[in-house]
Amino acid sequence: MKLTVEALRRALLATADAIEQQKDELTDLDREIGDGDHGINMSRGFQGVKKELEAQNSLTDLGELSKLVGMTLIKTVGGASGPLYGTAFVKFATKWKDKQSAEGEDLFAGFKEATEGIKSRGKSQVGQKTMVDIWEPFTAALQTDTSLEKVIDQALADTKAMVATKGRASYFGEETKAVQDPGALSSSILLKNIAEVLLHD
């Protein structure tokens, strides 16, 4: 499993398209247990990323690419998801600085740093029904042989069953058990697209 600049770029473009496809679904989940903008926010952010990637297609450094994506998300998304996704990519950049690809421990270190970054930015931890509940098991699975796709699916199912205690969803308490967390769903979209390029490259 190796993440190249080209593969990450491909995964990001695929994510941008998938977000467009599932924009309404993300927004509707956020209407149920939030404020009804997550699809709109993610779409604005990843369309921004797509534009940047198309404008700057000569990047050969995984760190530079991650930083560009992180800064773009921070500057375009806003809300809670902007700083969180933005921080994740900025943290990739600190670990993948000057690298043209990442694998093994390097790959893991990037995701570990990103997940910790999300948690410390959001003052959150696993079990609170947020995107953390996707990022954390995904990162752990990088050090095992389990299928990443299966891990994500299982994490999604687990997250759905949780009671939210962080972010806007926390206002709705027990009720949130019946509804998927929108940030968990969008994280699964991104991480599945990354898993895809990791497995097939």
Place this chain on the structure above:
Amino acid sequence: MKLTVEALRRALLATADAIEQQKDELTDLDREIGDGDHGINMSRGFQGVKKELEAQNSLTDLGELSKLVGMTLIKTVGGASGPLYGTAFVKFATKWKDKQSAEGEDLFAGFKEATEGIKSRGKSQVGQKTMVDIWEPFTAALQTDTSLEKVIDQALADTKAMVATKGRASYFGEETKAVQDPGALSSSILLKNIAEVLLHD
């Protein structure tokens, strides 16, 4: 045909009840070609009249009774119909001052004065699709042998077919042809109840 104090009182109480019955109908007509309050206004006014009549049941003077009714309507109704109905009764009072009943020329003179009072207060005339189009033919019929009830029904039908050129209904122009004027309908209720006591007393 003779109008006694007792008969007018009876006609007014019957009118108050009939207005209550037709309150929604009057309001709905006013919603179509006005501002949707005529039933509410007439109800407030005639419930006020009813209360006054019940409080002051020793009046023996047609002028005093008319004045009481006129002042009550002026003070409780507001809108366009308040001053118009109020003026009509105040004008009755000027012609029926110190009389215990009115018939023949006296009766006619009262209604003539009332109708002229409405017209001058409202700066209106026949043919504009207002209450005037009921009061004027009714008054004229007092000097003939025609059935007052039939005259009112005919006047109502004629008024409905008119285009409004006075009051709020005038904003709606040609459209008003399809809808009865609410003030014409409430006038018909009052005048039919007066006709009733005139004919049966």
Place this chain on the structure above:
Amino acid sequence: MQVLSNYYNIKRNQKEEIDMDKLMQDANRFVSDIVDGLVLAHPNQYEKVEGLNVVKRKGGAIADKVGLVSGGGSGHEPAHAGYIGDGMLDAAVCGEVFTSPTPDMVLEGIKAADGGAGVLLVVKNYSGDVMNFDMAKDLAELEGIQVETVVVNDDISIQNEEDRRGVAGTVFVHKIAGAAAASGKSLDEVKQVADKVISRVRSMGMALSPCYMPESGKPGFELPDDEMWIGIGIHGEKGVERKAVAPVKDIAAQLVEHLTAEVTDKRIAVMVNGMGGTPVSELYLTYKYVSELLEQKGYEIVRPYVGNYMTALEMHGFSITLLPVDEELLQYLDASSKAIGFLV
């Protein structure tokens, strides 16, 4: 008696659809509750005439100043009581919802406003208002108070000039006549400047949704959510043209087209007025396009006003008012006002 809960209960039992949404206690006390709340919320500024829905300046009339009285049906808040205050009105007479107040009420307003220099009545052009204020004027004159009347008729939705309604332009009349009175002008002079405003000011409005009468629970007009009325009044009267909802620039362009046909002077004050249920965000958004359109036509907007000034209960929509100004009118517009609806 709780008409509101009764209303909802009756409807629910009849399994009728309920459209009206209102914060209220008792439809029979709707107006007095509003007036009471206004006075309670501004205890140093307003006072109620005992037992009547008539509001006056706290402390009463100002000696030797021309008194200014306005009013009409209620449902137009902050009009008219919200325009009482130093530099604007001295009293306001609040009729039932969309129903002119009675002459005895108006008389109380006149008495509360009279400081010995006479009283100007600012009346909107509706048969009911004109008649009731007229009767009150007669009564006041019997009591030795000098009274003049001006009738505002700024709504160009109505073709026939005689029938033109008084709408949001009335607020400019209050402001300017109020400032003139505060500056010590005589009754004749105040009336003259009020008439000057009336001769110049023009308005036109639209609605995306109707207002509901508190007592009947019924809307002033029926309007599917994807349609709008152009040329509505401020009493739930439907407009002159019903059409599909359009982007606000198209709507504004239609209103501006009609208005500019009647307003030739290019130096203007503009009011974008909300109809009560319009959030101020949408009013500012609307103002952006209104001002662009007017400037493209060569108008110079020297004083913009954006807000809910002359409303129709919870109606969602807006009106545009244009007032060509000269130095005199500008000076009066800019003069200090302590009225809660028009603080300067």
Place this chain on the structure above:
Amino acid sequence: MQVLSNYYNIKRNQKEEIDMDKLMQDANRFVSDIVDGLVLAHPNQYEKVEGLNVVKRKGGAIADKVGLVSGGGSGHEPAHAGYIGDGMLDAAVCGEVFTSPTPDMVLEGIKAADGGAGVLLVVKNYSGDVMNFDMAKDLAELEGIQVETVVVNDDISIQNEEDRRGVAGTVFVHKIAGAAAASGKSLDEVKQVADKVISRVRSMGMALSPCYMPESGKPGFELPDDEMWIGIGIHGEKGVERKAVAPVKDIAAQLVEHLTAEVTDKRIAVMVNGMGGTPVSELYLTYKYVSELLEQKGYEIVRPYVGNYMTALEMHGFSITLLPVDEELLQYLDASSKAIGFLV
């Protein structure tokens, strides 16, 4: 591109029911159109930071005065830009509808407000706002600007204190901290008085009808016309209890019951705040019952505020805010303010 007309056309073609009624031009430009309109309507007071939905005091920061910056998602107008003005805020950062602005935008707001005496950020307690303003603070400090933050969390609808949202009480923080800054207090002192307000102020709200997101056209929550939500937020979040619509006194009594359980000091300022689509008439009517209920419980209302201060687009409803006051807070509440949303 006209998202609005597209929106209606698509719905019409799909024969879908359309509920949203909005005056707008293009959902993608909804916020910038509002900001543009606000600045155009108050050209002597406001200025936009070139290319961003960041509004600052015309003429920029005041030298040696502590700068005050607030902001958050848009849709709460007149918050937050309408509270810019002498005596209140120096800059406001306007995110997309109900979405916290980004750190680079907040940084521009901080720079616009910095007059050399440091800047206080007034943030409402939402993860997004807290994170974005925090990142901006770091960036500003890198540029040598001293920044402090206070986080408002007045909404008692939320049980868990840590999660309590910032709602209408934020306006009192703007006013009081703004007056303290204007009076020459230091950054620490201004932060201290802001925190004093935050520790005291409590709010709770309700809605009769939802608000609609401009882009999706969808309501924040579903609500039959004969029901209401108690304990709603200001972003279309549904409340904590859904029940049949009741007379306003019953509603007010429920909110007052919750609020007074947390507010023991009896000398208070009260705000009855509209949610955007509430006509001012209904707010005054509501205030009558709110003030009656509070007085019955022995509270003394020394400063009443009634109006649309912190809204949620066109939502129809209200919130009540209680702020126990002492002489210091009263003096700051009464200090002059030129902000269009809170003129004193």
